[in-house]
Amino acid sequence: MNRKIAPNIKDAIDYKLQLKPYEHIKLDNGISVYSVNAGAQEVVQLEMVFYAGNSFEQQRGVAAATNFLLKNGTSTKTAFQINEAFEYYGGYCNRACYNETAVISLHSLTKHVNKLLPVMYEMLTDAVFPEEELKVYKQNAQQRLKVNLQKAEFVAGRLIDSYVYGENHPYGVYTNPLDIESLHTEVCKKFYEQYYLNGNCIIFAAGNFPEQFIKELNAVFGKLKVNTTSIKAPVVDAVPAVEKKYRINNDPNAVQGAIRLASPFPNRHHPDFKKAMVLNTLFGGFFGARLMSNIREDKGYTYGIYSYIQNHLQETAWVVSTEAGKDVSEATIEEVYKEMKRLREEKIGEDELLLVRNYMIGGILGELDGPFQIMAKWKNIVLNNLDETYFYDSVKEIKTVSADALMELANKYLLPEKFYELVVY
Amino acid sequence: MIKFEKFILENGLRVLVHEDKSTPMAVLNVLYDVGAKDENPEKTGFAHLFEHLMFGGSKNIPTYDEPLQLAGGENNAFTTNDLTNYYCQLPAENIETAFWLESDRMLSLAFSKKSLEVQRKVVCEEFKEHYINKPYGGVWHKLRNLAYTVHPYKWMTIGASLKHVEDATLEDVKDFFYKHYTPCNAILVVAGNIDIENIKTLSEKWFGPIPSGKKYNRSIQAEPSQTAPRHLEVKSGVPLDALYKCWHIYPRMDKRYYACDLISDILSGGGSSRLFQSLVKEKQLFSNLDCYHFGSTDAGLMTIEGKLVKGVDIKEAEKAVMEEIMKLQTEGISQTELEKVKNKAESAMAFEDMSLMNRASSIAMYELLGDANLINTELSIYQAVTAEEIKEQSRIIFDDNNCSTMYYLSDN
Numbered sequence: 083m084n085r086k087i088a089p090n091i092k093d094a095i096d097y098k099l100q101l102k103p104y105e106h107i108k109l110d111n112g113i114s115v116y117s118v119n120a121g122a123q124e125v126v127q128l129e130m131v132f133y134a135g136n137s138f139e140q141q142r143g144v145a146a147a148t149n150f151l152l153k154n155g156t157s158t159k160t161a162f163q164i165n166e167a168f169e170y171y172g173g174y175c176n177r178a179c180y181n182e183t184a185v186i187s188l189h190s191l192t193k194h195v196n197k198l199l200p201v202m203y204e205m206l207t208d209a210v211f212p213e214e215e216l217k218v219y220k221q222n223a224q225q226r227l228k229v230n231l232q233k234a235e236f237v238a239g240r241l242i243d244s245y246v247y248g249e250n251h252p253y254g255v256y257t258n259p260l261d262i263e264s265l266h267t268e269v270c271k272k273f274y275e276q277y278y279l280n281g282n283c284i285i286f287a288a289g290n291f292p293e294q295f296i297k298e299l300n301a302v303f304g305k306l307k308v309n310t311t312s313i314k315a316p317v318v319d320a321v322p323a324v325e326k327k328y329r330i331n332n333d334p335n336a337v338q339g340a341i342r343l344a345s346p347f348p349n350r351h352h353p354d355f356k357k358a359m360v361l362n363t364l365f366g367g368f369f370g371a372r373l374m375s376n377i378r379e380d381k382g383y384t385y386g387i388y389s390y391i392q393n394h395l396q397e398t399a400w401v402v403s404t405e406a407g408k409d410v411s412e413a414t415i416e417e418v419y420k421e422m423k424r425l426r427e428e429k430i431g432e433d434e435l436l437l438v439r440n441y442m443i444g445g446i447l448g449e450l451d452g453p454f455q456i457m458a459k460w461k462n463i464v465l466n467n468l469d470e471t472y473f474y475d476s477v478k479e480i481k482t483v484s485a486d487a488l489m490e491l492a493n494k495y496l497l498p499e500k501f502y503e504l505v506v507y
Numbered sequence: 508m509i510k511f512e513k514f515i516l517e518n519g520l521r522v523l524v525h526e527d528k529s530t531p532m533a534v535l536n537v538l539y540d541v542g543a544k545d546e547n548p549e550k551t552g553f554a555h556l557f558e559h560l561m562f563g564g565s566k567n568i569p570t571y572d573e574p575l576q577l578a579g580g581e582n583n584a585f586t587t588n589d590l591t592n593y594y595c596q597l598p599a600e601n602i603e604t605a606f607w608l609e610s611d612r613m614l615s616l617a618f619s620k621k622s623l624e625v626q627r628k629v630v631c632e633e634f635k636e637h638y639i640n641k642p643y644g645g646v647w648h649k650l651r652n653l654a655y656t657v658h659p660y661k662w663m664t665i666g667a668s669l670k671h672v673e674d675a676t677l678e679d680v681k682d683f684f685y686k687h688y689t690p691c692n693a694i695l696v697v698a699g700n701i702d703i704e705n706i707k708t709l710s711e712k713w714f715g716p717i718p719s720g721k722k723y724n725r726s727i728q729a730e731p732s733q734t735a736p737r738h739l740e741v742k743s744g745v746p747l748d749a750l751y752k753c754w755h756i757y758p759r760m761d762k763r764y765y766a767c768d769l770i771s772d773i774l775s776g777g778g779s780s781r782l783f784q785s786l787v788k789e790k791q792l793f794s795n796l797d798c799y800h801f802g803s804t805d806a807g808l809m810t811i812e813g814k815l816v817k818g819v820d821i822k823e824a825e826k827a828v829m830e831e832i833m834k835l836q837t838e839g840i841s842q843t844e845l846e847k848v849k850n851k852a853e854s855a856m857a858f859e860d861m862s863l864m865n866r867a868s869s870i871a872m873y874e875l876l877g878d879a880n881l882i883n884t885e886l887s888i889y890q891a892v893t894a895e896e897i898k899e900q901s902r903i904i905f906d907d908n909n910c911s912t913m914y915y916l917s918d919n
Contacts, residue, residue, distance in 0.1 A: 083712065085567035085611055089603035094579030097531075097598065122529060123861050125854075153778070161788070165778030170847045172854030174777075191854050218788060221816060225794040228746040229814070232642045335744065338632070338640045370576045382628025385636050405636045407628075437577045444579020444598055451530045452861055 094443035110304035124192040126289035134184040134277035137252040137315035142261035149179040154215040234340035242342040248321030288457035339411030356479040425492035518719035519691030525698040533699035535605035538871040541687035544659040552666020555586040563622025565612035578604040599700035610713035658730035689720020698867040774798040839898035
């Protein structure tokens with residue numbers, strides 16, 4: 083045995099990847115249910131996606147507050163009783179608010195899930211938004227914000243989005259303490275009525291279903307009064323900032339700089355998007371990427387540096403993100419630009435490209451492992467208004483995109499003058 | 508039921524194999540029985556720094572990451588006060604690549620000077636990012652030091668100071684490697700779409716020839732029982748006052764551990780938990796409040812921490828916390844509430860076991876504790892806990908003489 087010689091491998095690109103298909107049905111009221119009934123563990127995940135994200139709000143913070151307070155009281159149950167109803171059976175009911183959508187999710191053991199559906203139904207039809215609950219929410223949200231505003235990475239994340247999209251764009255807007263202070267139950271109730279009671283909902287269910295589960299879903303959620311015509315988020319044009327470079331002093335005792343570079347980028351429907359995912363992986367998308375190899379593994383400037391394309395529906399941004407030592411923050415930015423330049427001017431070698439291809443395909447293979455992960459892929463496809471060809475075309479692109487095409491892409495997008503540049507100390 | 512098979516190589520390496528034919532992937536997990544508690548008090552942070560160096564090339568292979576990525580795999584590692592765990596996941600057909608890489612770095616590292624220099628800096632940046640450049644980042648540093656007087660849990664995995672990390676030498680690295688990174692101090696778990704017979708062959712082939720090394724027998728001084736309350740008041744540039752209270756609990760394998768674990772859920776495991784309902788929602792003294800412990804191998808700490816609502820006096824807030832605890836001590840809990848936290852434990856375990864990677868590392872950690880089959884039997888131990896035991900343990904652990912309290916006050 084010679085330990086210097088690597089064992090033979092099967093190139094991951096030789097795998098035929100299959101995205102396990104979903105079942106699709108419509109409930110009596112027209113709600114679409116996408117489901118994947120699979121898995122070894124006796125658990126179920128249910129996600130109810132409403133078009134009730136912050137793109138629909140007239141006042142900052144209303145969508146998030148409404149989404150949060152859905153669980154804090156109905157005409158027959160207090161917040162405590164609702165929580166207890168889920169927790170008694172070991173269930174988790176969470177909510178999350180995004181730009182276009184807002185989600186109510188349930189994670190439960192298979193044997194208990196049917197008992198928890200009516201509680202969700204009650205939240206979605208009979209939330210009452212008690213004054214006291216809003217008061218506590220406001221107080222705690224303001225305190226949390228206060229702590230976050232002392233973190234450079236939090237401040238940097240807010241500011242970079244506001245430069246790229248503009249502060250009045252749903253992707254660039256952020257809440258200030260005063261916005262939270264101005265929230266009223268009446269506004270939440272109105273938002274609830276419009277975007278939940280009469281809103282549009284899509285259900286994603288995955289896991290090991292109890293018998294007749296879809297029938298049960300229909301019996302409970304088929305009664306929701308929803309608007310089955312699709313609700314479109316108002317399209318707001320981005321108003322990117324004119325100034326490109328920013329240095330902000332947030333904390334006089336800072337020992338690191340939170341660095342963000344970002345450039346506007348089209349959404350998943352654009353023909354460059356799938357190729358760009360490969361280029362991004364090579365640039366800063368994984369531990370072996372150029373940015374990490376140079377700036378962490380060679381120079382030791384940071385604990386980690388990554389690039390990614392934000393997951394937005396309308397338009398998006400290509401971002402580089404890291405926290406680096408205060409004295410090496412500027413040098414870090416220099417190195418990021420050097421790596422962009424290398425990608426524009428030097429063709430990527432076949433060895434490195436094969437490594438990236440194999441790594442990406444191996445990663446997808448791992449991501450398709452288990453019902454929740456399969457559903458996460460489908461959810462992204464459905465919400466982006468795509469179909470499975472997007473998945474298979476992406477795989478094809480990973481396997482076949484040429485070094486020349488990647489260089490061409492780098493010359494189109496990885497240009498320092500296109501990037502907003504921010505360091506928060 | 509999670510099935511696995513166990514065998515031991517001649518050099519003492521324990522191997523556990525868990526087949527799961529439903530996945531295209533395989534996981535190889537190597538756990539070394541060494542953590543921050545095994546460090547020299549003058550050279551803390553070393554176990555974790557060492558974990559970084561494990562990626563800086565081994566005797567026969569210049570880099571660890573690249574061949575693994577080429578095989579479609581990815582990997583990571585973590586260090587705790589008790590152990591160091593390395594794991595990689597890759598398409599099952601390529602499992603031998605993982606054997607090749609992991610066995611070579613168990614055989615010997617390259618001990619590259621450059622790697623040490625770079626990783627010292629990287630770890631210093633990690634230290635700054637998580638523990639210095641963040642409000643409340645220094646909290647656990649102080650709390651551990653207050654609650655432990657002799658036990659090495661008194662310092663954090665990242666290290667007691669940046670200086671310890673900066674001063675690490677290549678000699679230190681070599682000594683540490685030969686002392687701890689040996690087959691007899693390690694546990695190998697292979698899981699996924701694999702074949703037990705094939706894994707036996709591969710284990711013999713790649714790990715079998717590695718010299719056994721000397722079994723490291725730690726002699727850690729047990730933390731003496733605390734006999735009087737401890738207090739610390741810190742003023743810091745944080746936006747909100749915060750309260751921290753810690754009580755010593757039991758080692759992970761002590762039967763009484765389970766009642767304590769359920770107590771933490773009764774007090775703060777969700778929106779219907781006692782502390783949250785009473786002190787965040789009703790009395791509105793805290794904007795958040797948590798009760799937790801780290802599940803450490805040696806006796807750990809039950810901790811309650813919360814940030815105070817602006818304007819609330821910390822003594823008043825503390826008193827309210829103690830009133831809730833007293834209620835638990837005198838009135839105990841109902842059967843329904845007990846059922847609730849047991850259901851939660853059941854559900855948490857089911858969700859955790861969904862991922863192949865989690866199953867592999869859980870098997871390794873339970874094996875380290877002495878019984879890998881706990882992955883299957885532990886739920887029944889939780890289910891056997893009685894309301895009486897909960898009440899009794901709450902009386903024993905939440906004793907003022909067993910408590911360390913820290914006021915972390917905003918100085919602006």
